[in-house]
Amino acid sequence: DEELLRIEGLCTRFFTENGQVNAVENLDLTIDEGEVMGIVGESGSGKSVTALSLIDLVESPGRITDGRIWFRAPDIADELIESGADDEVTDGDFVDLRKLSEEQRRSLRGSRFSTIFQDPMSSFNPSITVGEQIAEAVEVQRRARANPRSLDAKAQRYGLGDYVLSTVLPSKKYVTGASRDRAVELLELVGIPDPVERADEYPHEYSGGMLQRAMIAQALAGEPEVLVADEPTTALDVTIQAQILDLLSKLQAETGMTILLITHNLGVIARMCDRVGVMYAGEIVERGTLEDVFDHPVHPYTRGLLGSVPDLEGAGGRLQPIPGNVPSLLDHEMPDRCYFADRCPKAMDECLEHPPAFDVEGSEYHTTKCYLATTEYTEEKALPDGYF
Numbered sequence: 001d002e003e004l005l006r007i008e009g010l011c012t013r014f015f016t017e018n019g020q021v022n023a024v025e026n027l028d029l030t031i032d033e034g035e036v037m038g039i040v041g042e043s044g045s046g047k048s049v050t051a052l053s054l055i056d057l058v059e060s061p062g063r064i065t066d067g068r069i070w071f072r073a074p075d076i077a078d079e080l081i082e083s084g085a086d087d088e089v090t091d092g093d094f095v096d097l098r099k100l101s102e103e104q105r106r107s108l109r110g111s112r113f114s115t116i117f118q119d120p121m122s123s124f125n126p127s128i129t130v131g132e133q134i135a136e137a138v139e140v141q142r143r144a145r146a147n148p149r150s151l152d153a154k155a156q157r158y159g160l161g162d163y164v165l166s167t168v169l170p171s172k173k174y175v176t177g178a179s180r181d182r183a184v185e186l187l188e189l190v191g192i193p194d195p196v197e198r199a200d201e202y203p204h205e206y207s208g209g210m211l212q213r214a215m216i217a218q219a220l221a222g223e224p225e226v227l228v229a230d231e232p233t234t235a236l237d238v239t240i241q242a243q244i245l246d247l248l249s250k251l252q253a254e255t256g257m258t259i260l261l262i263t264h265n266l267g268v269i270a271r272m273c274d275r276v277g278v279m280y281a282g283e284i285v286e287r288g289t290l291e292d293v294f295d296h297p298v299h300p301y302t303r304g305l306l307g308s309v310p311d312l313e314g315a316g317g318r319l320q321p322i323p324g325n326v327p328s329l330l331d332h333e334m335p336d337r338c339y340f341a342d343r344c345p346k347a348m349d350e351c352l353e354h355p356p357a358f359d360v361e362g363s364e365y366h367t368t369k370c371y372l373a374t375t376e377y378t379e380e381k382a383l384p385d386g387y388f
Ligand code: SF4
Pocket: 299, 300, 301, 338, 339, 340, 341, 342, 344, 345, 346, 347, 348, 351, 356, 369, 370, 371, 372
């Protein structure tokens, strides 16, 4: 499949009173068009910051300090080349999102990138009906497509889980009948029963699962190419979780959109993803296809996480606690060795001397930051039958 996103050497840092926090460290990841890419890791491993970096929503005191985020967008690339942009900004059909102007970046939000989060309440204004808010999102995206300069920065964040629009465009006169009809269609698409009636209800009249569906409808308002879903089902009970994941799979199949799914839940990864990156202390420490990572894990951290697999059902797929903690990520406390060494049962002398680089011999995409990748360590981890 064709690459849609290529992240190279991404570093995102937070400049705090206590020092510099390296939340995302030299991250490399490619995402193909139409695939579901997962990022899994413990909390504090940098997954959410990776998502925010991708959609350009890292807030002060954080910022992206290094790296390239190449996004395949031939139309924008052409425009840039015509206007004389150099090859720092474009690479064939790809554009480096970090090199675009603020206005160009804004115009991508909602229309090409959209997001859903764990807490749908944060996406909706409690005092405006659900249908109205989705209609507004549709309207904003329609206007933004027609004229990227038509809306200010605040309004264009809409579709990214904020309900700022309602305060920016409070007047119903902005919402046309067509947008309202589209909102009802979107509610129907995400499986809201009686969408015409439900469109006129307020967020508190929806159950948690229904509101999650409505948030997805809102995120789809601009027909995005990429949906970044950060723990989209974590707050839901197991049955509803499964329904929402099925909905995302169905929408993905119907629209061909690309999904970056961030979760701490291996069961969610196994159910949804084509490929997966395992994140630890701001780095992807292992990545590969689902089969690579689940059937042939190399990194002891991945293997530790997969230790939870036999208990997956009972534990709700939660990660196995591995003794010890993720390092603080404070720059001056980051050890000059493998970040996992303090917790690693396989640590060797070389692990304490230098941080490992990516390598898995004999595999094109499967790769890991661990010295074991280059040793004889090929023992396979058996998974329970019917796991996939
Ligand atoms: Fe463990 Fe060494 Fe691999 Fe780090 S590099 S995960 S310490 S074996």
